Amino acid sequence: MKLPHIVLVTGTDTGVGKTVTTAALASALQAKGRSVAVYKPCQSGDAAGDSDCTEITRLAGPLTAEAGVVLQEPLAPVPAAALDGVTLPPLAAHAARVRELASTHNHVLVEGAGGLLVELDADGGTLADLGRHLGRDATFVVVARPALGTxxxxxxxxxxxxxxxxxxxxxxxxxxxxxxxxxxxxxRASLGALRPLLGVIPEHAADLPPVTFREASAHWLSGVSS
Structure with missing residues (x-):
């Protein structure tokens, strides 16, 4: 299935594999000769060394990867910003930057924080609302667990x-x-009946050597084309 220029990667919860999936998408697209940028509107947990952009670059190789705002505590953006005394950028600012990146890259992958409706700014804006800002230029990929409750x-x-x-x-x-x-x-069968199943990322894929990760990504995401 061909991806549009802007892809918002959301999850059913935190810890479901959004970052590894984003890295695999970037790897698969770059292997097809596409230029890719990754944008993380809100990165929390910097004090603990968390950086999804750094992890994506490690796995997928050199690409444009940046965060709109970096927060110290490993919390949702709004409480993390409150502890840092930081004003979160409005969704319009994130949308403008995504469009700038889209003007110079074939694809922009936007990784959310936690699940779809986690608030990203002081006005209660979410990744779903960011999708509304971006309009028909954007689509969503939902990352889910295969386990009970999914x-x-x-x-x-x-x-x-x-x-x-x-x-x-x-x-x-x-x-x-x-x-x-x-x-x-x-x-897996039930989820594939709900929506197209674009791929399956193995558990512990991030522990693979980056070269192996990049080579395998297109196979894992066999339902995606550039």
Whole structure:
């Protein structure tokens, strides 16, 4: 399935594999000769050394990767900004920067914070609202777990996007176990019936040597084309 210029990568929750999925998307697109930029509106946890942009660059190789604002505590953006005494940029500022990056790259991958409706600014704006700012130039990729509970969480995320009339490219399973059982295989089939299943990222993929990660990304994301 061909990706548009702007792809917003959201998750059904925190820790579902958004960063690794974003890195795999970047790798797969770069392998096809596409230029890629990654934008993270709000990066939390800098005091603990968390940097999704750094991790994506480590795995995917050299590319443009930047955060709109960097916050110290590993919290959602609004409480983290309050502790830092920082004013969060408005969604319009993030949208403007994404459009700037899109003017000089074939694709911009925008990685959200936590789930779809986590607030990114003081006005309650979310990644879904950022998608509205970007309009029909953008689509969403939803990263989900294969484990128990994922059907409800994924259906709720997809419904929230649909109610806002936002484009959905498909679903990626962000952490596929080495030895999946009936539960994981059943969830994989059910999620694929909800929306196109763009790919499956193996558990511990981030532990692979970066060269191996890059070579495997297109195989993992077999439902994506440039």
């Amino acid at each position: 059907l409800n969480h994924t259906a709720l995320t997809l419904e929230a996007l649909e109610r806002r009339d936002l484009a959905i490219q498909g679903v990626v399973l962000g952490s596929w176990p080495d030895q999946p059982g009936a539960l994981e295989h059943g969830n």
